Amino acid sequence: MITLYGEGRGFRVAWLLEELGIPYRLRQVDLLDGIENDHEFLAVNPAGFIPAIVDGETIMVESIAIMEYLLARYGEGSLVPATDDPAFAAYLQFLHMGEAGLAGPVNAIVATIILAPESEQTNWTTGWALDIFKSRLGLVSRQLAQAPYIAGERFTAADISVTYALQFAERTIGFAFGTVELDYIARTTARAAYRRAMDNCPATKAWVAGLAGTK
Numbered sequence: 001m002i003t004l005y006g007e008g009r010g011f012r013v014a015w016l017l018e019e020l021g022i023p024y025r026l027r028q029v030d031l032l033d034g035i036e037n038d039h040e041f042l043a044v045n046p047a048g049f050i051p052a053i054v055d056g057e058t059i060m061v062e063s064i065a066i067m068e069y070l071l072a073r074y075g076e077g078s079l080v081p082a083t084d085d086p087a088f089a090a091y092l093q094f095l096h097m098g099e100a101g102l103a104g105p106v107n108a109i110v111a112t113i114i115l116a117p118e119s120e121q122t123n124w125t126t127g128w129a130l131d132i133f134k135s136r137l138g139l140v141s142r143q144l145a146q147a148p149y150i151a152g153e154r155f156t157a158a159d160i161s162v163t164y165a166l167q168f169a170e171r172t173i174g175f176a177f178g179t180v181e182l183d184y185i186a187r188t189t190a191r192a193a194y195r196r197a198m199d200n201c202p203a204t205k206a207w208v209a210g211l212a213g214t215k
């Protein structure tokens with residue numbers, strides 16, 4: 001059985017595994033509680049970040065790469081447009097942009113908020129990271145103004161990537177989205193597989209519930 005190490009961006013992987021109906025085991029990894037002592041996890045990913053998966057002899061990190069691996073190995077064509085489908089290019093582009101252009105830049109801001117000294121909470125780099133996020137979000141919004149899903153008419157794995165990134169920005173830096181993005185998040189998260197993933201990811205579920213309680 002596949003073992004998924006860590007939530008955070010591991011939620012993307014859990015959601016995809018639920019969509020594909022692949023059994024998995026979630027092994028919690030607490031980054032804030034002495035990761036240097038979690039020898040079992042460090043044997044899987046010596047760099048100490050999450051998520052990672054173990055599938056038999058295969059060990060992988062990077063949430064988008066893990067998604068591509070699972071889709072190629074077990075997906076049987078589901079959640080990925082065929083290569084001759086006009087939606088294929090948009091699918092690939094937004095699958096990667098969800099991390100490279102959206103969640104990644106937000107990470108720099110979040111790390112600053114959580115870890116940086118008081119005097120460095122606001123700096124040029126966090127402003128730049130926010131500008132990068134906003135410019136890529138412009139492409140997401142333009143796409144969603146003309147189609148219900150990020151690659152067109154059908155839900156694909158790219159929607160998992162982008163939805164996670166939008167929720168990450170909403171939950172960590174309080175980014176306020178417009179109607180187009182909020183309707184999109186409501187559409188993608190209404191899926192049964194999303195709910196099942198949330199039920200299987202207790203840290204994510206508790207985090208989201210805690211945020212709701214603060215509003």
Ligand SMILES: N[C@@H](CCC(=O)N[C@@H](CS)C(=O)NCC(=O)O)C(=O)O
Nearest residue numbers: 008009048049050051062063064099
């Ligand atoms: N690009 C990576 C980002 C991974 C990442 O930043 N993970 C965070 C938690 S969601 C983490 O482990 N941060 C601690 C670290 O990078 O050392 C991915 O998509 O998997």
